[in-house]
Amino acid sequence: xxxxxxxxxxxxxxxxxxxxxxxxxxxxxxxxxxxxxxxxxxxxxxxxxxxxxxxxxxxxxxxxxxxxxxxxxxxxxxxxxxxxxxxxxxxxxxxxxxxxxxxxxxxxxxxxxxxxxxxxxxxxxxxxxxxxxxxxxxxxxxxxxxxxxxxxxxxxxxxxxxxxxxxxxxxxxxxxxxxxxxxxxxxxxxxxxxxxxxxxxxxxxxxxxxxxxxxxxxxxxxxxxxxxxxxxxxxxxxxxxxxxxxxxxxxxxxxxxxxxxxxxxxxxxxxxxxxxxxxxxxxxxxxxxxxxxxxxxxxxxxxxxxxxxxxxxxxxxxxxxxxxxxxxxxxxxxxxxxxxxxxxxxxxxxxxxxxxxxxxxxxxxxxxxxxxxxxx
Amino acid sequence: xxxxxxxxxxxxxxxxxxxxxxxxxxxxxxxxxxxxxxxxxxxxxxxxxxxxxxxxxxxxxxxxxxxxxxxxxxxxxxxxxxxxxxxxxxxxxxxxxxxxxxxxxxxxxxxxxxxxxxxxxxxxxxxxxxxxxxxxxxxxxxxxxxxxxxxxxxxxxxxxxxxxxxxxxxxxxxxxxxxxxxxxxxxxxxxxxxxxxxxxxxxxxxxxxxxxxxxxxxxxxxxxxxxxxxxxxxxxxxxxxxxxxxxxxxxxxxxxxxxxxxxxxxxxxxxxxxxxxxxxxxxxxxxxxxxxxxxxxxxxxxxxxxxxxxxxxxxxxxxxxxxxxxxxxxxxxxxxxxxxxxxxxxxxxxxxxxxxxxxxxxxxxxxxxxxxxxxx
Numbered sequence: 001x002x003x004x005x006x007x008x009x010x011x012x013x014x015x016x017x018x019x020x021x022x023x024x025x026x027x028x029x030x031x032x033x034x035x036x037x038x039x040x041x042x043x044x045x046x047x048x049x050x051x052x053x054x055x056x057x058x059x060x061x062x063x064x065x066x067x068x069x070x071x072x073x074x075x076x077x078x079x080x081x082x083x084x085x086x087x088x089x090x091x092x093x094x095x096x097x098x099x100x101x102x103x104x105x106x107x108x109x110x111x112x113x114x115x116x117x118x119x120x121x122x123x124x125x126x127x128x129x130x131x132x133x134x135x136x137x138x139x140x141x142x143x144x145x146x147x148x149x150x151x152x153x154x155x156x157x158x159x160x161x162x163x164x165x166x167x168x169x170x171x172x173x174x175x176x177x178x179x180x181x182x183x184x185x186x187x188x189x190x191x192x193x194x195x196x197x198x199x200x201x202x203x204x205x206x207x208x209x210x211x212x213x214x215x216x217x218x219x220x221x222x223x224x225x226x227x228x229x230x231x232x233x234x235x236x237x238x239x240x241x242x243x244x245x246x247x248x249x250x251x252x253x254x255x256x257x258x259x260x261x262x263x264x265x266x267x268x269x270x271x272x273x274x275x276x277x278x279x280x281x282x283x284x285x286x287x288x289x290x291x292x293x294x295x296x297x298x299x300x301x302x303x304x305x306x307x308x309x310x311x312x313x314x315x316x317x318x319x320x321x322x323x324x325x326x327x328x329x330x331x332x333x334x335x336x337x338x339x340x341x342x343x344x345x346x347x348x349x350x351x352x353x354x355x356x357x358x359x360x361x362x363x364x365x366x367x368x369x370x371x372x373x374x375x376x
Numbered sequence: 377x378x379x380x381x382x383x384x385x386x387x388x389x390x391x392x393x394x395x396x397x398x399x400x401x402x403x404x405x406x407x408x409x410x411x412x413x414x415x416x417x418x419x420x421x422x423x424x425x426x427x428x429x430x431x432x433x434x435x436x437x438x439x440x441x442x443x444x445x446x447x448x449x450x451x452x453x454x455x456x457x458x459x460x461x462x463x464x465x466x467x468x469x470x471x472x473x474x475x476x477x478x479x480x481x482x483x484x485x486x487x488x489x490x491x492x493x494x495x496x497x498x499x500x501x502x503x504x505x506x507x508x509x510x511x512x513x514x515x516x517x518x519x520x521x522x523x524x525x526x527x528x529x530x531x532x533x534x535x536x537x538x539x540x541x542x543x544x545x546x547x548x549x550x551x552x553x554x555x556x557x558x559x560x561x562x563x564x565x566x567x568x569x570x571x572x573x574x575x576x577x578x579x580x581x582x583x584x585x586x587x588x589x590x591x592x593x594x595x596x597x598x599x600x601x602x603x604x605x606x607x608x609x610x611x612x613x614x615x616x617x618x619x620x621x622x623x624x625x626x627x628x629x630x631x632x633x634x635x636x637x638x639x640x641x642x643x644x645x646x647x648x649x650x651x652x653x654x655x656x657x658x659x660x661x662x663x664x665x666x667x668x669x670x671x672x673x674x675x676x677x678x679x680x681x682x683x684x685x686x687x688x689x690x691x692x693x694x695x696x697x698x699x700x701x702x703x704x705x706x707x708x709x710x711x712x713x714x715x716x717x718x719x720x721x722x723x724x725x726x727x728x729x730x731x732x733x734x735x736x737x738x739x740x741x742x743x744x745x746x747x748x749x750x751x752x
Contacts, residue, residue, distance in 0.1 A: 016392055029571065048584045098479035103493055105478050117479055184560035187569075194568050194606050196404065210425045230570050301423075 001337055007091040008036040008118070011082055011104055014233060018314035018372060019122045025058035027233045033066070034080065037089050044069060044085060053135045059247055068278075076111070080104075083111035097122040118303040125309065127319055130335035134175040136234040137312060137335050139367035141355045143189050144225050144236030147182045148369055151198065154178050155244050155375045160217040166244055174220075175200055175211035182225065190230045196223035197239075204241070204349035207306060207341070218374070220251055220348040226316055235316045237337055239353030242375050254342045254350045255288045255373040261340040262352045262371070265308065269356060275326040279308045282340050283324070291342055300345040309337040312355060334358040335366075383467040384412040386493070387432050387458055387480055390609060394690035395473055395498045396479065401434035403609045409442070413465050420445060420461060436701050452487070456480075459487035461634040471573055473498040503695055504709035505688065510733060512610040513688060517731045517742035519565050520612030522560045524745055527574065527599045530554050531620050536593040542620055551576055551587035551597075558601065566606045573600035573615075580617070580725035583653050583682060583717070593620040596724040596749070597629055602692055611692045614743055615729030630718045631728045631749040633665045637730045638747070639715040641672075641684065645732060646741040651702040655684045658716050661698070667718055677742045687714040688731060710734040713744075 009048045010020040013031045021027050023034045024043045031045040032053075045053045053063045066081055071083035082104045086092070094108065095118045098317065121127075129137065158166035158173050165171040175198040183193045201219040215221055222240040233278030247255060260311045261282050268278070286304045295304025308322035312335055320328045322336065330336075339353030354367040386396040389407045397403050399410045400419045401478040409420040409427075415438045421429045428437045442457055449460035458480045462468070470484065471494045479704045497503075505513065534542035534549050542549040551574040559569045575587030577595040591597055601614040623631060637658050644654070654751045663669065669679025684698035688711055696704045698712065706712075716731030 052584070057714075096478065099477040100479075101475040101493070102472065102478050103474035103476075103483050105481070106493065117482065170496070178563045178567065183563035187557045187559035187563060190556065192568060192570050206427075208428065 006093045006095070007038075007086075007089070008099075008122075009082065009085075009091075009094040009102065010034045010122070017097065017099065018126075018233070021233050021314050022123050022126055024053075024061060025052050026056045027231070028052070028056075033085065035085060035089075035091075037091055037308065044081065044088075060244050064161070080107045080111070083107055086113040095122075097114075097243075099217065102240055110192055121319065125302055126313060128331055129313065130333075132159075133234065133313060134333075134335065136229065136232050137236070137355070137357075140191070140227065140234050140236035141238060142236075142356075143186065143191055144238045145367055145369050145374060146226060147185065147193075147196075147225045147227070148238055148240050150182055150185060150225060151178055151225075152193065152240070152242060152375055153223075154181070155215070155221070155242050157358050158215070159243065160244065166215040166217060173215045175203075175213060175215060175349070178215070178223075179210070181229075189354050191227040191236075192230055193227040195227065197222060198225070199349070201348050202345055204303075205343040205345045205347070207343065207349070210218050215244070218246065218248065219243065220247070220350055222349050224351065224353065226317070233314050235312050235314075237312050237316060237353065238369075239341075239351045240369065240371065241350045241352060241373050243373050244375055247373055248347070251347055251350070252373070253289075254291070254344070254347065255356055257286055257291060258340050258350045258352050259344055259371050261285050262287075262354065263275075264337050265296045265340070266354065266356060266363060266365060269330065269358060270361060271358060272332055273330045273333050275320050275322050275328050275330065276324050278322045279324045279326075282308045282322075286340070286342065296345055298345060299349055302344050304340065304342055306341065309339050309353075311336045330358045332358055332360050382413075382469045382471070383462075383465070385458065385472050385476075386410045386498070387477065388473075388475075389652055391474065392430060393473065394502075394694070397609050397690050398499050398502055400429075400649045402432045404428070404432075407504045409461065409535050411465075411467075413467055417516070418518075420457065421536055424491050430680065434727040437604045449605075450647070456483045456487070459483050459489065462487060462489040472548060476586060486710065487510060496694065502689060504707055505689060505733070506709075509610065509689060510515070510709075510711065512605065512608050512654075513612070513731070513733075514742050516567070516603065516610050516612035518612075518698050519562065519567055520603060520693050520731075521743055521745050523562065523569075523572075523601045524599060524614055524616050525605070526558055527554055527597075527601075528618060528751055529736075530557070531597070531618050534591070534620065536620060540593050542591040542593060543675055549591045551579075551589060551591060554599075555586070559603075562603045565604040567612075567639070568606055569603040570599065572602070573598060576723070578721055580677065581678075581719040582725070583719070583725070588695050591620070594624065595619065595620065596623070596726055598633075598725050598727055600727065600729065604692070609690050611688050611690075611700050612687050613680075613692060613729065613731055614728045615748065616745065617726045617728065617749050620751055623749055627726070628722055628749070629665075630667070630720070630723065633662055633667060634716050634718055634726045634728050635696070635747050636665075637661050638730065640716055640717070642712050642730065642732060642739060642741060645706065645734060646737060647708050648733060649706045651696050651698050651704050654714075655700045655702075658684045658698075662716070662718065669740070672721055673679075674721060678720050680716065680718055682717065685710045685729075706734050708734055708736050 035042045077083035117177040179198045200221040226237040254359045263308030296302040310317045310321045343349040356363040453459035534544045553573045578596040582599040602613040672678040686693045686697045717727030719725040732739040
């Protein structure tokens with residue numbers, strides 16, 4: 001084997017690192033190693049994973065039995081796979097991702113191998129989705145939209161009892177019940193969802209509250225659902241806000257403003273648009289429509305106080321993001337959410353989120369479900 | 377604030393690190409920081425997580441707004457939370473876990489703070505479960521057993537068609553269908569399962585194969601199910617092997633041997649027993665019963681070739697383990713699996729796994745479901 005000096009290395013489980021899945025194509029539960037050495041790409045796995053890895057890795061990647069490398073390694077590094085790989089493949093310097101485990105850096109150092117954190121993202125090309133990734137994201141968003149229709153159906157099929165709570169097939173409809181039914185249905189499609197936000201009334205004004213308790217007529221229910229494929233690791237992400245019956249005047253105004261911003265942003269999306277511009281537009285438009293952002297009398301954050309959107313791929317939140325400080329320009333192949341919202345503790349929250357693909361000339365919206373808030 | 381010198385620190389998400397959940401009690405999706413400084417314990421979270429963290433952390437832990445620490449920090453470390461915490465709390469040296477992200481070690485170094493990997497496990501006390509942990513594990517195993525009963529019911533309720541495949545309510549019963557129905561049902565109980573092993577025939581002889589395709593009468597179906605609580609992060613883990621109708625003579629002999637070892641090990645469990653002794657017993661007993669371990673003519677591993685068991689807690693696989701090289705003695709409070717198995721590619725696999733608690737005088741089996749292989 002030719003001696004090389006510098007390589008790139010990731011040692012992680014698929015749940016720890018989206019980069020290792022992106023690099024290798026192998027979505028495995030146990031820790032494995034991905035390496036780039038002298039123009040070749042490698043995956044090092046245990047003998048139990050060899051067959052599956054060979055089936056799943058991207059074309060051209062060499063799949064190697066870790067035990068084989070340890071056998072070939074000099075005595076002083078037989079007990080550490082990353083050190084053994086370095087010696088056997090003649091690597092004296094590795095570029096690694098930011099979250100590379102400190103223990104491996106120490107062991108490599110002890111074996112005379114240096115380690116440097118890769119500047120910026122390990123795979124900056126993750127921002128531009130390949131055609132196969134676009135397909136996986138479109139499919140994930142399609143099942144996410146099916147879940148939103150399921151939530152809407154629960155509300156539509158419910159009646160309102162004398163206390164103003166929704167009843168579905170004779171029992172009070174709760175946020176927990178909707179969440180568990182939605183998440184159960186995902187498993188039937190080989191997707192996993194944990195902590196889907198089904199939050200009603202004041203809870204819907206707290207963006208990190210997943211919601212609990214009965215669903216109340218007239219109160220907004222924020223449904224923010226983000227499943228991950230069990231097969232390939234790509235995520236969906238979509239939000240709708242529903243109210244059973246009529247929305248109050250104020251709630252309907254919030255909804256109209258949020259929907260206007262959601263659609264106005266989507267209409268502007270195309271390559272070359274700065275991400276920050278969309279966030280600025282959202283802040284300015286909601287403020288001009290009379291919605292105050294800040295802290296309310298009880299100390300709750302109110303108005304519009306989060307980012308307009310984030311990219312989605314092998315991570316639920318990835319780059320680029322629509323934030324005020326991100327001056328990157330949109331590019332064809334970005335897959336990003338558009339999710340303005342307004343939150344007032346006394347009324348609740350309204351958020352509308354689509355997932356869109358930036359195309360050569362504009363965008364393709366992966367969601368085509370109506371955005372109406374009122375459910376009869 | 378008094379100046380301290382050495383502290384202990386974890387920076388991770390709950391999915392990356394069981395230690396951070398164990399230390400803090402806070403099972404949150406986003407990255408946060410847990411620290412021990414001068415006898416006090418702290419959790420540093422974003423403002424969005426403050427309320428939930430205050431509710432969920434263990435008694436006595438201080439919950440701190442990360443932004444507050446960044447505000448108080450000197451200018452040169454305002455952009456790095458771990459450095460800011462070090463300065464504001466006067467820590468000049470941290471003990472960290474093995475998988476501490478390298479980027480933070482570098483940033484701390486740049487801020488004049490040294491980092492040392494904690495010797496051995498970060499929380500060795502995780503091996504001895506507290507009463508509240510035992511409750512959570514018992515509850516997780518109870519729902520896992522319900523899932524095993526569900527699998528058994530699918531098989532019992534099926535008929536055998538002319539090709540020898542099982543049919544359930546008029547359609548061919550597949551491993552994928554059983555898995556998705558079992559995993560869907562878990563969501564209704566606020567548990568998540570991904571990749572439950574439902575493997576039939578030759579697939580059941582490959583311990584990492586999750587299984588696919590129709591269920592065949594007379595062939596062993598290994599059902600190895602391991603869900604995690606969405607609420608507290610504790611796992612269940614249990615395996616049964618089923619065959620529709622009569623097992624062949626050879627398969628039934630494998631089953632009898634595996635069941636004998638499973639029950640004989642459980643009968644011996646008590647504090648003071650070396651973990652290695654149980655693995656040795658299992659290897660010896662299965663060999664003496666005539667089951668050959670090695671590699672078969674086609675190159676498949678065969679016989680008994682994995683560990684007898686592993687502890688379960690906030691990780692699905694934790695210490696101590698029943699392995700030949702683990703000479704640790706069992707202690708009251710260990711919660712560990714007992715899962716002997718036999719695998720032959722031409723017949724399939726048989727594995728029986730219970731989860732047990734080591735008590736002062738013996739063990740408590742969290743599973744009480746029959747271990748019979750044949751399902752009428």
